[in-house]
Amino acid sequence: MIADAKRTHMHSGDNFQFSIVSRFCEQYKLLPYFAIALYNALFGNTNCPGAIPGLDNDEDDDSSDDEDSDKSTDGPNDPLIKRCAYVDEIVANLEGVLEKFKCKAQAALK
Numbered sequence: 001m002i003a004d005a006k007r008t009h010m011h012s013g014d015n016f017q018f019s020i021v022s023r024f025c026e027q028y029k030l031l032p033y034f035a036i037a038l039y040n041a042l043f044g045n046t047n048c049p050g051a052i053p054g055l056d057n058d059e060d061d062d063s064s065d066d067e068d069s070d071k072s073t074d075g076p077n078d079p080l081i082k083r084c085a086y087v088d089e090i091v092a093n094l095e096g097v098l099e100k101f102k103c104k105a106q107a108a109l110k
Contacts, residue, residue, distance in 0.1 A: 010039075010043070013039065013040075013044070016035075016036075016039050017036070020035065021035050021036060029108075030101060030104055030105060030108065033101075034097070034101045037097040037100070037101065038094070038097055040093075041090065041093035041094045041096070041097050042090065042094070
């Protein structure tokens, strides 16, 4: 049941935005941008075969790494398995997103 819901809501950037992001409380203005940036960092790594196309983020998210990679693309194209070979890049992207939004949140609280 959880897997079915995940497939439905996380399968594509459009589904994620419609099913999850569009339901966020408007009071938290940075939250949709943060969620989209996290989604892109986790699932939209452009070097990883089978990556899910990312979402546009009006907050100028630059967390994805567009450089060419020499990692093998042989074998089945299961994005979850392929993503394991890119864990360092994905973690670096996530750290960048967290740092960026930490600064934005701190600025909003001042």
